[in-house]
Amino acid sequence: MEKTTPPRTRQEFEAALEALSAHYWDKHPFHSRLHTGALTQDEMRRWIANRWYYQKCLPQKDAAILANCPDVKVRRRWVERIHYQDGRDDTGSSGLEEWLTLATAAGMKRADVLDERLVLPGVRFATDAYVHFARVRPWTEAVAASLTELFSPELMRTRLTALRDHYPWIHSSGHRYFDRRIEAASSDATHARELVLENCTTREQQDxxxxxxxxxCGLLWSMLDALDRAGHEEG
Incomplete structure (x- = not known):
């Protein structure tokens, strides 16, 4: 009889998740250029427009997780992610509206961002693949995929400092998304990590x-590959 591999302990599993920070996109050359002020205005605006497509698809990804999750308690908490990005109505603030504010603060026309004319094929493909993954895979795997948020708060702090120090042509009104998201991302990541640790109890589920x-992590990296390549081709 073939032996089954025992599950990792909670501590071993958590450490294995944390170890994947080595593959996170904070180390991508594009981010290095962004954080040192090396992006041109066109490159920065292209990044904002392409990241918009990723941001606007996050509620669809989260809705897919809700659709696949049978646990009412999980759904009650997870739906807050959709409220965060979409807002609860048309009059309040939302993550998506704050990202559009960043675009206009960088001198872009709102309509040019909304019609997605600047979205690169590689960014669109990677983003769509993420939404598809959440739709077809078990909800625990889609939640695990969201754990890049474990690594994001420090990146956003660095990005916010870079915007203030190196890109003074971007109006400070565009900083609000990152000002607000750092704390929210930490809270969301803590919740998602607990869900994964509690619900992935077999070796197969953990793997x-x-x-x-x-x-x-690979999808995020490929998005920056597309942006970096576009910048080099332009130059």
Missing amino acids: AALAALEFK
């Missing part, structure tokens, strides 16, 4: 969760 997080 699938780790693969999902590595998959997400």
